[in-house]
Every structure is written in structure tokens, then in C-alpha cells.
Amino acid sequence: MQKNRLTWMIGGPQGSGINASAEVFAKACSRAGLRVYANIEYHSNIMGKHSFYRVRVDEEDVRSYREQTDILVALDHETLAGDGDHRRWGTHKGHLHEVSAGGGVIYDAEIGFDHSGARPGIQYFPVPFMEIIKKALEEVGKGEQARRYEVMKNVVALGSSLALCEFPLELVEEVILGQFKGKRSEVGQLNVRAARLAFDHVRESFDAKSFPYRLQPHREPKARLLAKGYEIMAIAKLKAGCHFQTYYPISPATDESVYLERQQRDYDLLVVQCEDEISSINMAVGAAHMGVRSATATSGPGFALMVEGIGFAAITEAPGPVIVMYQRGGPSTGLPTRQEQGDLQFVLHPAQGDFPHVVIAPGDLRECYQDVFSAFNWAEQFQLPVIVMPDKKLAAAYTTIDKLELKYDKIERGKTFTGSEWTPVEASGAGFAAGNGHAGGNGHKAGEAGGGVKEYLRYAFSEDGISPRSRPGTPGGRYWSTSDEHDPDGHITEGVGMRVAMMHKRMDKLPLIAKAIPEDQQFFLHGPADADLTIVGWGSTKGTILDAIKELEEQGKKINFLQCRLMRPFPAEKVETILKKAKKLALVEENYSGQLGALIREQTGVLIETRILKFDGRPFSQDELIAAFEKALTGTGVQEVVTNVG
Amino acid sequence: MQKNRLTWMIGGPQGSGINASAEVFAKACSRAGLRVYANIEYHSNIMGKHSFYRVRVDEEDVRSYREQTDILVALDHETLAGDGDHRRWGTHKGHLHEVSAGGGVIYDAEIGFDHSGARPGIQYFPVPFMEIIKKALEEVGKGEQARRYEVMKNVVALGSSLALCEFPLELVEEVILGQFKGKRSEVGQLNVRAARLAFDHVRESFDAKSFPYRLQPHREPKARLLAKGYEIMAIAKLKAGCHFQTYYPISPATDESVYLERQQRDYDLLVVQCEDEISSINMAVGAAHMGVRSATATSGPGFALMVEGIGFAAITEAPGPVIVMYQRGGPSTGLPTRQEQGDLQFVLHPAQGDFPHVVIAPGDLRECYQDVFSAFNWAEQFQLPVIVMPDKKLAAAYTTIDKLELKYDKIERGKTFTGSEWTPVEASGAGFAAGNGHAGGNGHKAGEAGGGVKEYLRYAFSEDGISPRSRPGTPGGRYWSTSDEHDPDGHITEGVGMRVAMMHKRMDKLPLIAKAIPEDQQFFLHGPADADLTIVGWGSTKGTILDAIKELEEQGKKINFLQCRLMRPFPAEKVETILKKAKKLALVEENYSGQLGALIREQTGVLIETRILKFDGRPFSQDELIAAFEKALTGTGVQEVVTNVG
Amino acid sequence: MSVSAPVKFTLKDYKSDLHNDWCPGCGDFGILTGIQMALANLGLDPDKVAVFSGIGCSGKTPHYIKAYGFHTLHGRVLPVATGGRLVNSGVTVIALGGDGDGYGIGAGYFVNTGRRNLDFTYLVHNNNVYGLTKGQASPTLSKGKKTKSMPEQAIQDGINPIAMAVAAGYTFIARAYALEPKYLAGIIARAIQHKGSAVVDVLQTCPTYNDLYTKEWYEGADLPEKKSRLYKLEEQGFDGKVKDPTDKQEIIAKKAAAVARSYEAEPIPIGVYYEIELPTYEDAVNQRIPALAEKPLVELDTFKRDVTPLLEAMR
Amino acid sequence: MSVSAPVKFTLKDYKSDLHNDWCPGCGDFGILTGIQMALANLGLDPDKVAVFSGIGCSGKTPHYIKAYGFHTLHGRVLPVATGGRLVNSGVTVIALGGDGDGYGIGAGYFVNTGRRNLDFTYLVHNNNVYGLTKGQASPTLSKGKKTKSMPEQAIQDGINPIAMAVAAGYTFIARAYALEPKYLAGIIARAIQHKGSAVVDVLQTCPTYNDLYTKEWYEGADLPEKKSRLYKLEEQGFDGKVKDPTDKQEIIAKKAAAVARSYEAEPIPIGVYYEIELPTYEDAVNQRIPALAEKPLVELDTFKRDVTPLLEAMR
Numbered sequence A, B: 001m002q003k004n005r006l007t008w009m010i011g012g013p014q015g016s017g018i019n020a021s022a023e024v025f026a027k028a029c030s031r032a033g034l035r036v037y038a039n040i041e042y043h044s045n046i047m048g049k050h051s052f053y054r055v056r057v058d059e060e061d062v063r064s065y066r067e068q069t070d071i072l073v074a075l076d077h078e079t080l081a082g083d084g085d086h087r088r089w090g091t092h093k094g095h096l097h098e099v100s101a102g103g104g105v106i107y108d109a110e111i112g113f114d115h116s117g118a119r120p121g122i123q124y125f126p127v128p129f130m131e132i133i134k135k136a137l138e139e140v141g142k143g144e145q146a147r148r149y150e151v152m153k154n155v156v157a158l159g160s161s162l163a164l165c166e167f168p169l170e171l172v173e174e175v176i177l178g179q180f181k182g183k184r185s186e187v188g189q190l191n192v193r194a195a196r197l198a199f200d201h202v203r204e205s206f207d208a209k210s211f212p213y214r215l216q217p218h219r220e221p222k223a224r225l226l227a228k229g230y231e232i233m234a235i236a237k238l239k240a241g242c243h244f245q246t247y248y249p250i251s252p253a254t255d256e257s258v259y260l261e262r263q264q265r266d267y268d269l270l271v272v273q274c275e276d277e278i279s280s281i282n283m284a285v286g287a288a289h290m291g292v293r294s295a296t297a298t299s300g301p302g303f304a305l306m307v308e309g310i311g312f313a314a315i316t317e318a319p320g321p322v323i324v325m326y327q328r329g330g331p332s333t334g335l336p337t338r339q340e341q342g343d344l345q346f347v348l349h350p351a352q353g354d355f356p357h358v359v360i361a362p363g364d365l366r367e368c369y370q371d372v373f374s375a376f377n378w379a380e381q382f383q384l385p386v387i388v389m390p391d392k393k394l395a396a397a398y399t400t401i402d403k404l405e406l407k408y409d410k411i412e413r414g415k416t417f418t419g420s421e422w423t424p425v426e427a428s429g430a431g432f433a434a435g436n437g438h439a440g441g442n443g444h445k446a447g448e449a450g451g452g453v454k455e456y457l458r459y460a461f462s463e464d465g466i467s468p469r470s471r472p473g474t475p476g477g478r479y480w481s482t483s484d485e486h487d488p489d490g491h492i493t494e495g496v497g498m499r500v501a502m503m504h505k506r507m508d509k510l511p512l513i514a515k516a517i518p519e520d521q522q523f524f525l526h527g528p529a530d531a532d533l534t535i536v537g538w539g540s541t542k543g544t545i546l547d548a549i550k551e552l553e554e555q556g557k558k559i560n561f562l563q564c565r566l567m568r569p570f571p572a573e574k575v576e577t578i579l580k581k582a583k584k585l586a587l588v589e590e591n592y593s594g595q596l597g598a599l600i601r602e603q604t605g606v607l608i609e610t611r612i613l614k615f616d617g618r619p620f621s622q623d624e625l626i627a628a629f630e631k632a633l634t635g636t637g638v639q640e641v642v643t644n645v646g
Numbered sequence C, D: 001m002s003v004s005a006p007v008k009f010t011l012k013d014y015k016s017d018l019h020n021d022w023c024p025g026c027g028d029f030g031i032l033t034g035i036q037m038a039l040a041n042l043g044l045d046p047d048k049v050a051v052f053s054g055i056g057c058s059g060k061t062p063h064y065i066k067a068y069g070f071h072t073l074h075g076r077v078l079p080v081a082t083g084g085r086l087v088n089s090g091v092t093v094i095a096l097g098g099d100g101d102g103y104g105i106g107a108g109y110f111v112n113t114g115r116r117n118l119d120f121t122y123l124v125h126n127n128n129v130y131g132l133t134k135g136q137a138s139p140t141l142s143k144g145k146k147t148k149s150m151p152e153q154a155i156q157d158g159i160n161p162i163a164m165a166v167a168a169g170y171t172f173i174a175r176a177y178a179l180e181p182k183y184l185a186g187i188i189a190r191a192i193q194h195k196g197s198a199v200v201d202v203l204q205t206c207p208t209y210n211d212l213y214t215k216e217w218y219e220g221a222d223l224p225e226k227k228s229r230l231y232k233l234e235e236q237g238f239d240g241k242v243k244d245p246t247d248k249q250e251i252i253a254k255k256a257a258a259v260a261r262s263y264e265a266e267p268i269p270i271g272v273y274y275e276i277e278l279p280t281y282e283d284a285v286n287q288r289i290p291a292l293a294e295k296p297l298v299e300l301d302t303f304k305r306d307v308t309p310l311l312e313a314m315r
């Protein structure tokens, strides 16, 4: 019996609102207890260029896309035929070839596409989109305004599609109505009506009943969340108590900040749109020093402007900020709205000199939630900048998750100076004692304002390697800080002994962090220990890798997956052990040079020769990885994967 | 018989002009046919902080400093006693302890130092500096103006010193007079006179004859150059035909640009002081695209602002710029005037995404000259940014070199479009042919302005991997360029096929470059192939390593030195072979984490466990490396070296 | 850039065949036309013109113009164009970009470029929003305003580009309106012909995201009786040109007048706010490097230099 | 920052014991004293004051002041100070730095910070040179001038900080002279008390590198008969303060007047050029986040948030 799953796609010019229909459909399916993986591909353009939204629905968990589409809805000619007819170097050949055997193509009868002679073996359903909209409008006496309601093509697309796959239209209607509340409910009704008319039209004009691809709601629907990565990132920041977020618009990072901007009133969070990323990072550093939980978000080009500020945060031991760095297609401006994992090496060495920072790359929404939450703890406990590295796929893919939970949910603010504990003078110089008692120090000597017989030194050396931080405004907590090398009191020094001690003070935090972070948050070996092939990867490819492995498992193939998550400090020993135990290794990355591969070799000496790389700005499909893993099981070498669909 | 060598040092507050006397002495010695290695240590401060200048003179080549000073001249108390008396965390303990057994300490009698009870076993020569200056002035009737001539303490220091070591005062006088030409010659005479009076005073007041450390001119003097690295860098740029240099002041890079600024009139070179480094790099990129040989110079903090522009240059295939990146103590503002090799990993991955660039690190002045010269060729031949990485030591150390010569002295400007050669349409799309003939291209079709039946495409794919570049203003050479991914005509594309082709087009330049660069410019194995210990290092430590090896050789120890010079593209195979052949390896770097070690392991898998690291902001002394190599011959592990002098 | 080529090129000679992907009705179309008309009027050879742009919707402009086109980085168009212009004075340089690009992230370059009086032209597409990133407030949107896609109203004051330009030292400062391409073209032509740094702030509509300052708003369609919200300075007899560049008092007066006008909000003055003939950066550079008076730097042969004198000084 | 603490601190309470390493006679000493006097006059608790600086000789100032001291990055002091101020309105924030730091590399932040009217004070040490990098021209050195260590004369025009500040939107704009610490202290005190963004351009001597604008020059020692090259605006009855902040015409007039004065070269006006009381950034932020009206952001408990409503919206 055919499984209860379907892939549906809608394509059209940007600005025509295909997002709306795809997301309505996705939500309806999720509410019906089905699993959804929906992803959009679009240009760095506001209106007119080709974009498409693919919604994969299944009863089992899905974390990636398949290349076959069962129902394709085309709002324009390009969606079917590609752009070779009007671009010198065509960028795609349209989506017809992706339609499953016997699958359906619903297209707007107005776009002048003639399917006689088009690809055989699939079904074509020309639908008069505007006529249907007009009809719906006429019923409320607005017939002549049809053009103003063009965006309703999206509900027509939905209605027509459901007529084929038989998914209950009511569920979709419910979602639509939920989106048009209050005085806009009239519009909602209008949309529902149009969807219904489209549904009826297809039922009447075509033999829809015989359509082979169908989708039913789950027998016992389970309430799930349907979310995008940027939303989860934002919620994680709220959950972590983040007070302050700075940003400068840039795809695909902007959405997180705009989402947070909307929550300012309800959650006492301040979001500032800055003049550029240099300002974003430095405002965030200033805020962190002032004692709040501070964060920012950006992507490659913006991060390139933040590097100076990251070194500044590190040498001044600022308790943050947390930087969410959304990777996109590079280099330079590159492919602003496309996928790539091309920034790892850059983020690992983001500025001059040796300094400590943390870099972690979550692999799915749950990990995004946990890692961003934990990042704020690490930033304050260890007083350094923490970088969380998702990418466009994680930010934008719309997927179902069972409820959002934190495995490690404690808030840790680290050592702080409250006026009671003073730095024991003996300890304030580590080997230098408290210095020789001459000028210097923050001046809080016995009896002075702020009291206490000892003094507070912001950069004092201490047993556990961390100096308590003081919040400006705290009586007696006064200190200096500088981006130059400094003494325990924060004044500039160029002395060799103090320099070496301060370098150790800062760099020795890395081993401390490695100890503090739970192992399962550093890396994870998914699947059987004794697999024939061990896939090594990171970040958003996780879902695709697991989906591919699952399918191959069903074919009896034994593959496991080493997911690297904590990139700095890197768990070298443990990863090395796993790699050396593996029968065969294959690296999976969405970049040109295999940047994780380089890190792994640098840290463990292990060279992974079999590499499955993709750098065309699109994520791997499940199919691509299945094929690549099969090859990898037998052969060795580099496999460059290039998208064949979309 | 005692060798003809001497180490002389002068210390005093910044701004007191110790540079003058040290450099006069160095020049006199160089002219006398002796070899000189002179280095200064100073604070990021304009006046008052402790600085010292050490001049090492020898008949044989010297490329580093020794820790023992034979004659120490102190213009202030701190030079002798350190700053522990007025700083809470003292930064140094003065230089007395560095004086060789029986060596001499000349100090200004006015500084209130009492040497009775000071370190025994060395000789003290209190000299009334101001009295001597006064005397010289009185002879020309300016006795009362003494205070205005305080800076003459420097010649007094010289005169007094020569009285001890017996180096002919005439040679020094000649240099002084050479510096005061024309109407300033009177001042010159005054200085010469003061030096002479100081000389006589010491001869009369002390038993100078018995002073054990002496220096004679070379029997047959050989004319050599005495230069600093920044001067050589600047001259190399002139020699390479550089048209345009941008800069923003930053130590230790500023000197190069100021030197070039002085040459503008004579050499038709335009130097622009920009508002910041973002402007410096982008002006330089714009200029390179416009067809000139373009360059800039900076150090870590400035480079942190240039990374965005470097990615831009790379994706637009700009024929430059050449960036001379002078390393200094990091992180962040760090130790602005001190030594470090801490920026290698940053410069290797300077921006988002994968893109090609060249990184080379010269080890001495000759290599600075060659590498900067070659850099302009590579930039134009391969159309990418080239980074040359010296450091503060190379920039500022004042050393003798036999004449400056280029082994590879050909100017190569790479493929250019002159209006005659058109991109064969067939080749303009690599697999995409010329596209499908639709809109696009630079519009120069048959018969159109610029003529020719074919067209010019700036980013055409070609057999040898390089597209001819066109200089804006060239008839028919019109093109577009963008920091986004693009088609052969320079218009934006997001198509997967073209994206992949363009990534290869850019990245495939790296192997081409590796082929083009002579092997001896990529790396060099100094010394016997069958050594018991192979030192691995890079950059300015070269001279110190060779000096240390030389001394150990004399003790019969067999050590060779693998100097890595080309960092990207890295000659992995050949270096790996050498490393694997080596009996024992030891890494030498002036940074905390062993950044070359990381690169080597990433590229070859070889982990160098024995590491000799220094990161206190001072270069290695020859003594430190001798001791470290002796340890390395027997033991394994990390040796952290901390400066004991200065 | 003073030019005197015979007019032998027509509008179409400046139009690239590339499919344009701006939104229907975008003010950028007007600016594109304005540039092309100006180039045609001046009869500049497309092969002798280089157009530099920043990143944004506006940044795509060079791709639609037949000329050397450099689509650079966000906020960095001025340094890149400056470098290009400095080394090749034989090419007419036009820089352009969005208001976010030029007055926000690029503000530091806007200011410091004004100090040079380099002979080039800078056009700012002022649409009050960050178009390409979907409609956030740009630096020209004033406090309290809220366009379509903003969750909250602007919390910072808008910038005054004209006053900024005066303070920065631009020697030709004008404002025009994107949907009046003819007038715009005239201003752009004057800007190109002006010897020195010319900046033109072009009021641009963004039908997609800017629902405050729309075509209708500029036309005053909402007013009791429809009346344009723009007026031309020259029509009110305002003359921003300094007659005697050596007269400090006149300069101060003209600058103060320009600044005063720049704060008029409704109606908004368009036209030339300030203009003065002063020695250019090129003039100063040529004094420093006499050879540049003959040819552009890019054409000087710098490959036969004799550095021995410099080496001799090291002996 | 309006303050009303009883004066209970004396000058020495603001002096750190750190050995000062500025050159003898540096104007920075005067500025340091001016700041300390102002703090003492206002009786601000050193533990409630945070001084932020850029990089340069001037950047070392916070180390010599007993207060929370942040010696940040070159050209980035305004963003860092802004972040600090925004999250902790309980602390008085003073930002300062060199003229290169603030008007050159930091120009973009100088401009964009002016748009916010954040309640803080910014002092610029204007010595016409890059001191710490050994005397290159700073953005305030005008064209044709050449100080000691410059190989060639300045080839770009100097910036006009006052006019820039007006255009950028600062609400308190003044100029003072480093070697008149008492007067300077008075201006700084007013700047700190001003509710909104205050900027003070402090003319500073650099005896080591600036041989043009020396103490003697400012005192006019070289003039036929010695006469200061500075005059106080108020002494000429100039009043830069806007009486009615709702009166657009008055604002425009006062701004134009300030700009006009800012171009006077000899004698140079010092004192307050422009002043206006307007709602601050903090006011706007408090409307957005009512809780901030009670306490500073840093004191709000943000750790008990219930995000379920947001999750529910995802069902």
C-alpha cells in the first residue's frame, strides 16, 4: 500500500506570494499530525525573479527534501520552462522534469503554456486562476477588482491541489481563516471561497479521482510545532534572558532580529538597528561590559566587519556578546539568499593574534535552541564572545518539531563582584603577587570609598582561572579595561612577564570550556558504532544525512554519522578516537574546500579522503546523499555534487 | 685571540633620541666593513617611557641579537634599575644584569645613580653629559643654551663609548657630518665637537685603555647596505613599478608608506593617506581594476578592517592589490610596537567563503625585496590579492646586507585585452558555450563600436584558466563586475551550473600559482639533509635560527632548518616529504599557538610535538634559541621562552 | 569633469540588454533614465565612462548601463570609485548607491570623500528604506515615521544629506526627483560637468516598501487641492553658486543658506543648493607629481625606475 | 544627563594614581583636568561614571581618571559607549577620543550617533594630528597646511566638526580650548547636564607634532600686538540655544547661525554653538519598553520569561 506522503511545489515570480500558500499548506499538514519539511529557493531580488517553495509531507520524520515532486503548481511560464529563453546563460530549466511519474502539473491557464508536446507521462491541469478569483469576487460584488486580488492565486493553487491529492480542504480553510482575524476576516472568507471554487473547478473539469498521489491526515494527530530556525534562535535568546540585541539588516540573518523587534514590549528586550555591523558588534560588546546579556546576528559580509570587535571583546574579557552567524553563499556578497557552509575557517580565526572564543554549529532546530541558550552561559561564565553558526537552510527551512525542550536549562551568570568579595591582594598578581604596592590598582585601598580592606582588580589572576566581573555602577567595583595588553587592574602594560601571564589567563579558558560543555553538545555519533561507513559532517546537513542513512538502512546498509558541533574548543582526542575506529570515512560539507575536513586534520591528523562536497548555493537533497553514500561505500575520492533540480 | 665583535646598547626615555646615536654608530661600523644587527625596543608612547637600542657588531654575518652587552649607555635611571620603583607591576628590571663580565656602564652623572653597591664585576663610567655639551657650546659662545641642545647627549654617549672600545672616532664623526649638510653643517660641527670632548673626558678621567672589549674596522672593508625592512619593502614596490599606494597610519606599517610618500615626486608614485583601512583596501582594489599596480600596507588591527575588501578583490578577480601586512603583538590593539608572528591563521582565512589569495612570508631583507617584487607579478598574472607578511622585527631591525638583487626580476603583467584579441565566443562559456545568444554580454557584437566580430567577456573561461583583463577606457574592452556571483560578462547569476564553474575558475588559480612560483621561493631547507634535528620556522625568525644553528655547528651539532615561505598555496607534498625524512622536528614560532604548526598539520598531517614558542612581544635572542635547540636535541615537548633581558 | 565631446551617442548606446529586475514602478527606473539621458546629452563615449555602485536595489544600476560597470560592496562605493578615478583621470567616474549605502554604513566615506574635492559625481538613491533587505528604515527616514514593513516606528532622527554634504565640503550639492527624469538628467549633466566632487541626492520612490513617500505623496495628490510637494530652488530665485570663490564671506553665506533650505520639509526644494569652483584633488596631486599633468597615472611607465640613489643613501 | 547629587567629591577623588605618559605640556593634561573639575563640580560619584575612549594619546585619558574606564578601539568609541549607555541609564557616560578617532575613521559613527540623541557626552581632543602614530595630518588639518613630521602638505580639506555635528543632529554642540581648563570644565559640566547627545570639540595643543597651532599661536603671541585667537561666543552676545523646540523656524535659524559661526577661522569662536531640548533616545526606548521607565535594562529580571505564547503561535 502506498505510503502517506507527498511532495508539493509551487513556483512563481518573487513577490507573487507563493510563500503564503506553501506555508498555509505546511501548517495544515502539521496540524493534521503529519511531518513537514518545507524549503524555499529565491533570488536576491524583491520582485519578478523565479522562486519556488517545496513542501514535503510524510507520516515519518522528514528533515530534507526529495527531488521528485508529486504536484507542481506553476504561476508563471518560467516555473515550467526555465529562463533559458530570456537569459543568455540560463540559470535553470524549469521544474517539469522533477514531477513524479504520473504526477500532476497545475498551471495558470493565462501563462501561455501549451502542454501538448511537453513532457509525457505526467498530467497537466490548466486552471483559469483569474477567472476563479473573479468569480469569488463577483459573489461579493467586487468582480471588477479582480486584478487587485491577484495574490489570491495562491489559494486557488491550494484549492486546485487538494482537489487532486484529496487532503481535506477544511483543514486548509481553517488555517486561512486563522490568518485573517478581526476586520480582515472578510478577506479570509474571500480566500476560502476562492480555494473552494478552485477545488470544485478541478473536480469538475478533470478526472481528479484517478490522481495517484494522495495525502490523508494522520490517524491520531500529535500536536507539533512548525517553525523556522530564525524563530527558534530568537526564542532561545528570549529564554536565555538576553536583554539586548543589535543588528544590521542582512539576509538570512535579518528575520531573527525583526522577530525579536516584535517582542520588545512583551519581553523587556531592547533591539537596536545599527548603522552597520561594526556598530552592531561594538554596541553589543559595550552592553556586555555593562552587565547585560548581549547579542547580535549577522551573516558573512557582516561578520567580516565584526572581526575587529571580536578581538576587542576577547582581550577585554567581555562577558559576551553571543553572535549568531548565519552562513550564506560566499565569497564576498556572493549568493546572498542561498545556502553554503563556507565560513567555518574564517570564524575559527576571525582576527589578529591568539585569543579565546567559542564556536558551535547546531544541526537542527532543537540544537539551535540549546546552543543559543547555552551560549549566553558560556559567554558570562568564561567572559568571551561566543559564536553560534547556523546557515540559510537552518534559518529558513520550515519544519515540524516535537515540543521544544532544553536538556541543559540552568542560567549561569558566572563570577560577579557584588562589593563583598574583594580580590585577595595576594592573588591579584599570580606570581607577581599584588605587584609591589606602588601606584596602580583601582585605588580602592583600605577605608576608601567602596570600603573593604582589600581591593577589587578586574583582571586578577585567580585559582579557577576566572576573575569576577563587576557591573559598572557597583560601589567599589570600579575598574579599567583596554584593548591593549594590561595589568590586573586593567592599565596598559608592555612587560614581558605580565604579558605571558595574561595570554595564559585568556587562552587557558579554552580547556576550562571544553570541560564545562557536555560531551553530547560537543559531538555526537549517530547510529551503530560498527558501521561500514562513517559520515562526518556538521550543521544543517545533519537532517539530510540522517534521512539518507535511514533510507539506506532499509536497504540493509550500515552507516553511521559523526556530527561535529563544537568547533572551538575542538574535542580533538575524542573525535580522533572515533575517526580512527571507523572502517571508512566520508566527509559531507556544503562548501568548496572541505573546511571541517581541514579542521579535523589540523586537530587530529586524520585526512578524510572521501569527500562529498556541494557549493552551488543549494542544500543537498536526500537523493543526492543517498547516491553519494552508495558511491562512498565502494569508492574513494572527491564527489562534487551539483543540483539537478530547481 | 678575542674576536672582533661588540654589543653596544643605549637606553633612555622615548623622545630623547637614542635612535640617532645607535644608528650613527651602526652606520659607522657598517662603513668600516663590519656586520651589524641593531634592534630597538620601545613603548606605544611618544615621550618618556623606557626604550633601548641594541647594536651588535661582528666581522661575520649577524642576523639576531645576543643577550650580553659589552657597553651599556644609560641616559636615565630606569635603564639601569628598571621601573619597579614607580610601577605597581614592574615591566623590567633594567639592563645592568645584561652587561658582560668586565663590561662597561656609561651613565649620565646627573641621573642620581650610585654604583657603589651596584652589580660588581663590571666597570662604571659616570659622565657629566650636560657639562660636556655646555663646554662644546661655550666654544661657540652658546654656553647658556645648553638645555636646548640636550639631544646632543647622544653624541656624548658615542664619544664616551668609543673611548672605551677604541673604535676610531673619525668614522663616527664622518657619519655625523654627513647627516648635517648645508646650513645645518654648523650643528654637525657642534655634535662632532661634543663627541670628541666626551671621548677625551673618558680617556682622561678613567683607565679606558684597560677596557677589555674592543672593536676595529675590518681589514678590507666591503661596501654594504645598512637598511631596515620597511625601506626595502618600499624600494621593492618602486622597483616593481607600483603606481599607487594607500595607507592609514599604524605601527609598524606606517614607516613604509611615509618613506614612499617622500619618493612621490621622483618616482611618479601616488601615495594616499586614507581615512581608515576600509578605505585603504577598497581604494587599492578600485585602482587595481583601473589597471595600475596597486598596493597598501598595514598591521593586524588595520588588516581586520580590510578583510571585506580582500574577498571583494578575489571574487571580482582584481589584479591586486599587494598588501604588506606587518605583524605586531596582538590580540586586538595588543602590543602595538612589539614583535609577534600571531596573524598567520587569520591572514590564511581572511573572509567569508572560499576564494583564492596568495600569502607569502619573507624571512630576511633579501626575501622581502624579492617577495614584494614578485607579488605584483602574481597579482596581475592571476588576478587576485597577494599578501606579504613581514613583522615588526623585519620592519624595524637595522641590518647590513650585501647588495640588493632580484633573482627573479622579470615584470609580468599577465593577460590583458588591448582591443585586438576578443574572447572567442566558443570559449566564453566553458561548457555553456557562449550562452544561448540571448541578452547579456558587453554588447560588443559584430560591427559595433570597438569592432571585431567576436566580443570581449571579462570573466570568460579560457584554456589557461585566466581571462584577459581590460583596462577601463579601452575601446571595446567594456565589462561589468560585481561582488555577487556572476556570468562571464560580469552580470549577476544565481544559476547552479555557472556558480560551480566560476568557483572552479577562481579556485583553480591556486594550483596554477603553485606551479608558477619557483620552489626556492616557496620553502627552503637550509643546512645538511641528514641533520639530527630539523628546525621548522617562518618569517623573521630565520636569521636567529641560522645564527643559533651556526654556533651549535661549531660545537659539532648537526641541525638544519626548513624555512616555510609560501603559506598559500602551501607546498604540502614537498614539505611533507622533508618532514617525514627528518630525524627529529622542532617548531619555532613567535606566537602562542604555533600557527605554522597548525597549517603544517592541516596540510601534511604531520604533528610537530617539539615546539619552541615565544609570545612576550620580543623576538628570540640567539642565546634563547641555542639553549632551546640543545634541549630539543635531547627532549621533546613545548618550550615557552620568556625574555630575560630588556 | 569638464567634457567637450561632440554629441554622437544616443540614449540606446547607454542601455545594456540585461533584463531589469527592479519592481514595477520603482523610482530607480527614473534615475537610470536620468543617467543615460545625461550621458547622451554630454555625448560621453560609453567606453570612457565608469559607473561604480554599492549594494542594494540601486546597486544593480551599472548592470543596466552600457559603460564600464563596477558593482562593489555595501557602503564602500566611494573608496572604490576614488581609487579608480585617482589612477585614471581619462575616464569619467560616476558613483551611486542607496541612501543606506551612502548615508548609513557609508557615512564615514561620504564625509571624508567630501574633503577631497575629487573630480567625480555621486548619486544617492534616496528612498527612505533599505530596499533589497525588505524595507527597514534607512538613515533618511525621520523619527516617528513607520513604513510598511517596519514593526516599530523609527526611533532615530533622519539624516540631512544636504547639510552633511555642505559640512563635508562637496563643491556641487543638488537634489532631484527620480520621477522627473528630464530635470534629473539636467542636474546630473551639470554634476558631471562640474569640476570637483558633485553629490546629487535623488528622492526616489519605492512602491514596494515606502508607503509614506509615494508618487502620489510627492505629487501632493492627498492635499486639499493637489499640489506638488517639491519646488525648484531656481524658480524661487535661489542661487547656490558662489560667484567669488576667494570671498570667505560669500562662501559662509551661501553655505548657511544651503543649510537653511535643506531643513525645509514641505515643500521640499530641489535643484542646486550649493556650488563653487575650487582646485580639485587632481590639481593638488598634479603639483605633487608633475608627470600627471600630461597623462593619467595608469599610463605612466613606472617600470624603468632607477632605485640606486635610494640604495646609495643606505651606505 | 541631568544630575543632582550633593557635591561631596573633590578633584582628587577623580585622579587615578597611574603614572601619566603624555608628553610634557600636552594639551591632554588640560582636558583631563577639565573633565575632573566638571565631575567634581557636579559631585558625581566616581562609581557611577563610565568614561569610554578610542585609541590614541587621547585614548589613554580614562586610565588617569578614577571612574569606570573603557579604553576601546580606534574609531569605535561611540558604538561601545552607546551600547553601554543604552543598557545602564544609571551610569553617567562620557565618551572621548582624538580628532582622527572621531572625525576620520570614526566619522560614520559620529554622524549616526548624532541621529539618536542618546543622553551622553562626547569630547573630541582636536589637535590636528594623529599623535600616537607620530604626527600625520588629522581630519581637522586644513588643505595646504604641513605640520612638523609631514613629508608633504595636506592635500585634503579639513573637516568642520561643528557643522558636521549640526547636520548630524547633536543637541548640544560646543567648542572649548584645552589650555583653559576652568572654562572647559564649565562647558563639559553643561554638556553632561544636557539631556541628550552633547559634543564638545576641544582645541588641543600637541607640542610634539603640531608646530602650527601651538599655545603661542592660540595666544596670538605672533600677532602685531598679542591677542588671543579665540573669542567666547557668549561674550559677543551669541546665543545658540533654541528657546522653543517646537518652532521650526527658530531651529533652522539657530542651526544656520551655528554653521555660519563654525566657518570663522580667526578668531575662532568657543562656547556653545547650538543647544536644544528634545526627547532623547532613552525617552523613545522607554515608550517601547515601559519597564525601562522604572529601572535600567541591566536591572530588569529577564530570566523568568514565558515563551509559550510564541510557541503556541507555531501550532
Ligand SMILES: Cc1ncc(C[n+]2csc(CCOP(=O)(O)OP(=O)(O)O)c2C)c(N)n1
Residues within 6 Å of the ligand: A248, A249, A250, A251, A277, A301, A302, A305, A333, C055, C056, C057, C058, C059, C074, C097, C098, C099, C100, C101, C102, C125, C127, C129, C130, C131, C132, C133, C138
Ligand atoms: C556588510 C553588509 N551588510 C549588510 C548587507 C545587506 N544589505 C544588502 S543591501 C542593504 C541595504 C540596501 O538599502 P540601500 O542602501 O538604501 O539601497 P536600496 O536597496 O534601498 O536601493 C543591506 C543592508 C550587505 N550586503 N553587506
Ligand SMILES: Cc1ncc(C[n+]2csc(CCOP(=O)(O)OP(=O)(O)O)c2C)c(N)n1
Residues within 6 Å of the ligand: B248, B249, B250, B251, B277, B301, B302, B305, B333, D055, D056, D057, D058, D059, D074, D097, D098, D099, D100, D101, D102, D125, D127, D129, D130, D131, D132, D133, D138
Ligand atoms: C584600526 C586601527 N588603525 C590604526 C591604528 C593606529 N592608530 C593608533 S592611534 C591612531 C590615531 C591617533 O590620532 P587621534 O585619533 O587624533 O588621537 P591622538 O593620538 O591625536 O590623541 C592610529 C591611526 C589603530 N590603533 N587601529
Ligand code: SF4
Residues within 6 Å of the ligand: A046, A047, C021, C022, C023, C025, C026, C027, C028, C057, C058, C127, C131, C132, C205, C206, C207, C208, C209
Ligand atoms: S524594493 Fe523598492 S527600491 Fe527595490 S526595486 Fe522594489 S521598488 Fe525599487
Ligand code: SF4
Residues within 6 Å of the ligand: B046, B047, D021, D022, D023, D025, D026, D027, D028, D057, D058, D127, D131, D132, D205, D206, D207, D208, D209
Ligand atoms: S604626541 Fe602630542 S598629543 Fe600625544 S602626548 Fe605628545 S603632545 Fe600630547
Ligand SMILES: [Mg+2]
Residues within 6 Å of the ligand: C056, C098, C099, C100, C125, C126, C127, C128, C129, C130, C131, C138
Ligand atoms: Mg534605500
Ligand SMILES: [Mg+2]
Residues within 6 Å of the ligand: D056, D098, D099, D100, D125, D126, D127, D128, D129, D130, D131, D138
Ligand atoms: Mg589627534
